[in-house]
Amino acid sequence: MRRWLIPVLGLAFFLVASLATEQAQGQTVHKLGYSGSGIGADDLIQVMLKEKLWQKHGFDITPVYFNSGSLLGQALLAGEIQSSESDVPTMLNLAVSGALDIKLIAVTFNRLEHSFLVNKAIKTPEDLKGKKIAISRFGSASDVTTRLVLRFWKLNPEKDLAILQSGNTPTRLASLAAGHVDGALINPAYVHRVLASGCCRVLADLSDLPMDYARTGQVVPAGLLRTHRQTLKRYLEAIIEGIHAYKTKPRVVLQVYAEQGLKDPEAAKQIYERISRSLREYPVPEPQGVQAVLDSLSHPKARGAKAADFFDSSLLEEIKASGFIDRVYGRK
Secondary structure, eight states, X not given: OOOOOOOOOXXXXXXXXXXXXXXXXXXXXXXXXXXXXXXXXXXHHHHHHHTTHHHHTTEEEEEEEESSHHHHHHHHHHTSOSEEOSOHHHHHHHHHHTSOOEEEEEEEEOSOOOEEEEETTOOSGGGXXXXXXXXXXXXXXXXXXXXXXXXXXXXXXXXXXXXXXXOSHHXXXXXXXXXXXXXXXXXXXXXXXXXXXXXXXXXXXXXXXXXXXXXXXXEEEHHHHHHOHHHHHHHHHHHHHHHHHHHHOHHHHHHHHHHTTOOOHHHHHHHHHHHHHHSOSSOOOOHHHHHHHHHHOOSGGGTTOOGGGTBOOHHHHHHHHTTHHHHHTTOO
């Protein structure tokens, strides 16, 4: 389902090739990596493709799917992709380790958006003691977020239960429904499927937790921000128009859902309303949400790391000051 394999190339080659393609054909070739589906990541990309918003802003975009945030980070490190649309925690984990020199330039979701589903025998977070919890991979956003939530519930992720590598949401869903694990973070787009099976219940909707958290956003190599600033400004303008399309064209979004297998009209409507509310009209990175991610990371170098070192809000500030967002939303 819309997944491409691409050769490993050096980042320097991508920078030169991107500029050459832009000059030769009038469009910038750009490989955009993402992990997971739903929650506006894959869905937002597909809405933008349907509405031809990438082309409008001069981009020839190839979305590249990875089945975990850890692999997505490795691809960014290897130069296989030029930006990441999702999994900010994994990207920042690699950044604090020194493996990646990146900047977070937009945050589309500044909250935890998943639901924590468990088998029906589990009634409270305390009941998770001694149980098995599924994540995608160690070090991925699902791992970081799961541990963050468990600590919020006063549970020790290292001692009180077992955390198992399983895979992205569909795989975790299957493991949970089959009873191989007792709980897992589940993308809102899939919650209705688990509940329909009768195996499980929602222990918590994480969007209700009182915290800012830069969960999903646009991450680019710092070098790209220095050398292709105007290109990235156009890129963010396209994202802003994509968010507007998502919020104002439910028919297009619901068509994307249907193509991904979500056929239940009521479930689709509920998911759309939730995600549309959470998508940020002005997706600027904010210190509190970025710092919350850094504080949740397990890497020793994350202790004492400062949010200001890992994000750059200047492009979005320029875009807002220009009146672009107001024009998109018909306020000017």
